[in-house]
Amino acid sequence: MTNRVIQTFIFALSPFFLQATAGELSIPAAHATDNPVSVLSQKIKGVQRQQTILAEEIIVYNKKQRTLLSQQEKAATAVLDAEKNRKKAQKQLDNQFKALLNDPSADITATKNRYQQAWQSLQDSQKEKQLIAHSITEQTAIIEGSKKRQASISHEIAQLKELKKGARVKRIEKELTFNDSVDVSHTVTCNLKMTLAECAEQGKILTMQKAVRVFKAKLIDSLTESELAKVHADDVSFNIHVMNSQTLKNEFNGSSNFVTQIQSEMRSHPSNIAACQLLELKESYCVEPKSKSVSIATDNNYTSSKKWLSVTIRSNVYGDRVVVDGVDYGSTPMDVMLPSGPHQFKISKKGYQTYQRELTIDRDQTVWTELYEQKRSDGWQTTAVTP
Structure with a gap:
């Protein structure tokens, strides 16, 4: 039905x-x-x-x-x-x-x-x-x-x-239209080669990503059927928008630790079928919502009308290094929150050809990269084996 x-x-x-x-x-x-x-x-x-x-x-x-x-x-x-x-x-x-x-x-x-x-x-x-x-x-x-x-x-x-x-x-469609303010702080260890501006920029990016994750967790916890929703939350697009944000702290704490504290007002605009995905119901139970015009207040690059999306990054090798927009996130597999729009992805490992390209993120998605071993001096090339 x-x-x-x-x-x-x-x-x-x-x-x-x-x-x-x-x-x-x-x-x-x-x-x-x-x-x-x-x-x-x-x-x-x-x-x-x-x-x-x-x-x-x-x-x-x-x-x-x-x-x-x-x-x-x-x-x-x-x-x-x-x-x-x-x-x-x-x-x-x-x-x-x-x-x-x-x-x-x-x-x-x-x-x-x-x-x-x-x-x-x-x-x-x-x-x-x-x-x-x-x-x-x-x-x-x-x-x-x-x-x-x-x-x-x-x-x-x-x-x-x-x-x-x-x-x-x-009921859950009503609950998913969630609006709340989050206050988070995050400490990053700055690379000695980074400038103060680069370190501050990285701190803002990572702190905002943490704020989005905190908001998402609060949203899921607020649902009446939160236990069931948690099982499928990773497969759902919540379309989290940053309505307003201000930086409360942006300073060094020690020799190389940089602390950023942000207070952000966020709102979710979940996908048309989010309710059905969370409740394990057929998509036919969900109704196409009317388009909404949302006015976004901004005070910096991180409070634009762009929504924040979940990006899963995978590769075929262990011990690689993932850098997105100049920020080092460590090794795959990993999940990061990024604002919608173009982003520079770089996945590398010593002895392998580097994967480097610009990708436009417009929805929750998975980025799968396949790294190949570099050619040896004798001209032979070995294909990396997926672990």
Whole structure:
């Protein structure tokens, strides 16, 4: 079922459903509107309890049906036996009537009574068989009706679960539009070859990246279903924008340690399918959002309208060195946060050809590099083996 259909269900059923649900569960309608996921969860539990009770009743009905079928078999056997006894008694009575023609004084009372008893036993057995057959018919109707109600309840539960999925998506979509201020500090050890300006620039870049990571963590922790969201957070594009930022501290602390403290206001604009990815739901449950015009306040190069994106860097060798925009990040594999736009990537290792190029980052992505060994003096070249 697509999200559009689910939306239609929610809007069409909202007035009646919320009123009925609030009444059944003793929940005020206002509270039901505030937390539809909770109301739907309770409604599902209530219907599931009905389903359990009905399933237990069907077990009892089926047990009674089996008992009746067993009684029917016994009744059928009793009818056959009674019919045999009646025929035997009738034959004896017929013989007594023939003997009576030769001896009018003969007493046939005992034989007549045995026949009457046999006949009555047959009538009783047939009546019992008919009553059991009638009970079986009634019991069959009860079981069929219960199974129809069971199917109806299962369908109702399935619909409620679909509505709950839609409500969960709506809730997390609202929660994902997150705005908060973060205050972080970061210390870098400046290379002796770096100028003061270069060291300060590197400190700002790394501190802003840390601020973005802190904001992302706070966003995920704030979600109602944060535990589930954490499992899939690395696969989701949160599109974090820096709305405003100011540098609180930018100074040396010791001989080569440079401390940068930044306070930034950030806002997330997640991708269209972020909610579904975090909740492990099909993308069809997510609705295309309307385009939003966002006004961005800036005070330096790090508070532009560009969004910050997650970039995963991998290579086919160990012990390499990754430099992005002149900042040394260490060895792969690694994940870095970069603002959208062009960036200079350099991945190198002694004895291997250096990977160096400009890449435009416009979404969360993985940069995979393959380094090859440099040609030896004898002209041979060996291809690096992926570990």
